[in-house]
Amino acid sequence: MPAAVVFENLADAASVRASSSILLAQPTLVQQVHVERRWRALTNVAHLVLDLGAEIPIDTVAAMGLTASAARVRVSADDPSGAAGELFDSGQITVDQAYLAIIALCDMPVAGRYVRIDLSGATFDYVEAGRVCVGLRSTFAYNFDYGWSYGYVDPSTRSKTRGGQTQVTPRRPYRTIDVSFARVTAADRYTFVERIDRENALQRDILFITDPESDNLARDTIWGLMSETTPIVQPFIEDFTKQYRIEERR
Known part of the structure; x- marks a missing residue:
């Protein structure tokens, strides 16, 4: 799905x-x-x-x-x-x-x-x-493409002491995801894709579920903010493309 x-x-x-x-x-x-x-x-x-x-x-x-x-x-x-x-x-x-x-x-x-x-x-x-x-929830008609990325960002800080030791101030890592939809239908664009850009933008959180049929939805879902707004692109006559970069909210 x-x-x-x-x-x-x-x-x-x-x-x-x-x-x-x-x-x-x-x-x-x-x-x-x-x-x-x-x-x-x-x-x-x-x-x-x-x-x-x-x-x-x-x-x-x-x-x-x-x-x-x-x-x-x-x-x-x-x-x-x-x-x-x-x-x-x-x-x-x-x-x-x-x-x-x-x-x-x-x-x-x-x-x-x-x-x-x-x-x-x-x-x-x-x-x-x-x-x-x-x-x-709004479900995309077509899933995001291969080549998507998922990972952790560690905001911990490190510093060197006068004696040469490395001191770490630990912070809890957060997840990020970067996905691209190579085929977004006109129906998806006008019912929710544009609304997300207009109403949420970089200000309001979204719940992004990568696999609604997952046996571990907590693992495969991110609650967070888009880290940047990306344009809707029309490479074909009837379809569009869209990229989402999301950072987990802490």
């Missing part, structure tokens, strides 16, 4: 509540842009509920910056607790400790209002979440 992207985050306009939280790490922190500023619960089993305010079509829920070992996502139209999960229930999702994120994808959009994210961590003293994305 071709790559997909969520560029309008409905979670940011939602009402957010949690089963518990510490004083300086309230659940609304999942709506601010810095993933490392996290909501923290008082215990190692807790949940968030996002009220979207109305029944809105959604098919993607993601949570980044997690301190947890397992998660569960449910979507409800009528249950304010979100526990009914009659529209969608992901079941238990294992949190890959290399990526600290979960991505839950519905096969088809559902008109939901309440999104519940349960987190648990038997080996942790508490659970946390840094950012939540809820939205409707």
Whole structure:
């Protein structure tokens, strides 16, 4: 299946509540842009509920910056607790400790209002979440080409002491991805490709899913900012090309 992207985050306009939280790490922190500023619960089993305010079509829920070992996502139209999960229930999702994120994808959009994210961590003293994305994904008609690149940038600094030793001030590496779509249809261009350039540009995060059928969506998804804006090019009569360079948000 071709790559997909969520560029309008409905979670940011939602009402957010949690089963518990510490004083300086309230659940609304999942709506601010810095993933490392996290909501923290008082215990190692807790949940968030996002009220979207109305029944809105959604098919993607993601949570980044997690301190947890397992998660569960449910979507409800009528249950304010979100526990009914009659529209969608992901079941238990294992949190890959290399990526600290979960991505839950519905096969088809559902008109939901309440999104519940349960987190648990038997080996942790508490659970946390840094950012939540809820939205409707757009899937490209054709996938990106071979030759794409994926890697890590290490922002750590190194300096030499007077004695010649190398001192390292460590920083957590972040991921980058560079993909090129050699065939973008006119429908894709006018329904979402131009909207991403116009509305997100270099300012608003996007959720880029390289493989929606992956068995490890946290590994194959990046939440971040485009590092540069690139033009839409028309090399053929009916189709266009587009390149995306994205840096993971911390």
